Amino acid sequence: MEPKKEAEKLIHEVEIEKGITLDDEFRERLKNEIAEKIKTEIERRKKEVEEKVEEEYFVRFSLNIRLQHLTLAIGVLLLIITGLPIKFHESKWAELFFEVIGGIQVSRILHRVGAGMLIFVSIWHTIYIAFTKEGxxxxxxxxxxxxxxxxxxxNIKYMLGKTNExxxxxxxxxxxxxxxxxxxWGMVIMVLSGLILWFHNFFLGIFPKFVFDIAKEAHSDEAMLATLAIVIWHWYNAHFNPHVFPFNPTIFTGKISKERMIKEHPLEYEKIMREKLMKEEKSDEK
Ligand code: HEM
Incomplete structure (x- = not known):
């Protein structure tokens, strides 16, 4: 209910209870004062709730890290989706895929777009870790x-039930x-071999043909390894493991709950709390 209406209702109830009728001017003043008090109280409670929610979460990843991860994820997914049908171009599912997207030529172009994203994010990350304090x-x-x-x-001992810790x-x-x-590792192999495949005329002018053959084999096999590593290892550990299943939003929102922080990164949690305490003690001394 709106504060003014709530105030009106309260005054009306008091009037009935006491059997009195307030004069209009006093009534209006009283209504405004009560409405103002109700508004302040609502704001105070809202702030209290917000502060409580904030306390329950920790910032784990900065916007810079999240954007790097997003670019990498989109780029690699595009490379897998467009690369595997090229590798298995004779299979039925690859033919169907090319039919849907408009031909193998489209797949080749999209693969190069994904490659551009991967190279871009690797340069971005190198600059980030070399030239920023956070990096x-x-x-x-x-x-x-x-x-x-x-x-x-x-962890091996824990998994085998040899320890409870x-x-x-x-x-x-x-x-x-x-x-x-x-x-x-994957980046070096895929980018180097990918560039040799992409600019094969240039590279064949410098190196013997077996270099091209090795690059093709390395690109093709490492692509399978990378795909399996992402789907089995990375997605399981980051999203599908029972602690976070079915989806872990931390790398997209940057936030992690206090509960997960204590469970998954207890030493980091202790460190943050220690630093917070020291900061508070220092400001108290001032
Ligand atoms: C995770 C990253 C990547 C994956 C999973 C991937 C996957 C693949 C696969 C499976 C093929 C087919 C190979 C075959 O014919 O046996 C392929 C071809 C190719 N890839 Fe990649 N690739 C990746 C990154 C890159 C990068 C970074 C570049 C360029 C710098 C690149 C450039 C190429 C080129 C030029 C081809 C040949 C395509 C054609 O026939 O036109 N790839 N890729």
């Missing part, structure tokens, strides 16, 4: 450490680090 920090967090190998071993991860688990570094 350098993220890169350091993603470097493999001795703890990752210990965590891997602990799961490994405690920081900002990135060894699984996420593996995901990250696998992209470097």
């Amino acid at each position: 350098r920090k993220e890169f350091r967090e993603l470097l493999p450490r001795k703890k990752d190998f210990l965590d891997f071993w602990q 799961r490994p405690k991860y920081g900002r990135y688990s060894y699984i996420e680090k593996f995901d990250y570094w696998a992209v470097y």
Whole structure:
């Protein structure tokens, strides 16, 4: 109900209860004052709820990281969808695919668009980790450490039921680090071999034909490996595993719930809380 109507109703109820009738001018003033108080109270409660919701979430990924991931995801999906029918062009499903999109030529063009996106995002990411403070920090967090190998071993023991204690991860688990570094390897192979296939006339003028043959084989086989790694390893760990199934929105919204933070990144959670506490203590001292 609107604050003014609510105030009107309240005054009316008091009038009936006490058997009095207020004069119009006083009534109007009282109504405005009560309406104003109701409005302030609503605002206060709204703020309280908003603050509570904010407290329940942590910002995990910046907009820059999210946009990089989105570009990479769209680019790679486009490359898989247009590349696999070229590899299996003799099969029935590939013929059907070409019929739907308007021919193999369209697939070839779209594949080059996807390749452009992949090359673009790799340059973007290199600049990000080399020239921004946030990028350098993220890169350091993603470097493999001795703890990752210990965590891997602990996880194997946990999976085999030899211990009840799961490994405690920081900002990135060894699984996420593996995901990250696998992209470097895949990127180098796919971009190099892809460029040789794309500009074959130029490369055949410089290198013997077997270089082209190796590039074609490497591109074709690594494409299968990359597709399976994304669908089985990456999608399972990021989206389909029982903790987050059916979809994990963090890489799109940038936010992670407090509950998931404590469960999946307990050391990162402890670090953030410690830093927050220290900040508060410092500002109290001032
Ligand atoms: C995850 C990334 C990629 C995947 C999954 C992928 C997949 C594929 C597959 C399966 C083929 C068919 C190979 C065959 O005939 O056996 C292909 C062909 C090709 N790819 Fe890729 N590719 C990727 C990235 C790239 C990149 C980065 C480039 C360029 C820089 C590129 C350029 C090409 C070219 C030029 C062809 C030949 C297509 C044609 O016949 O016109 N690819 N790709």
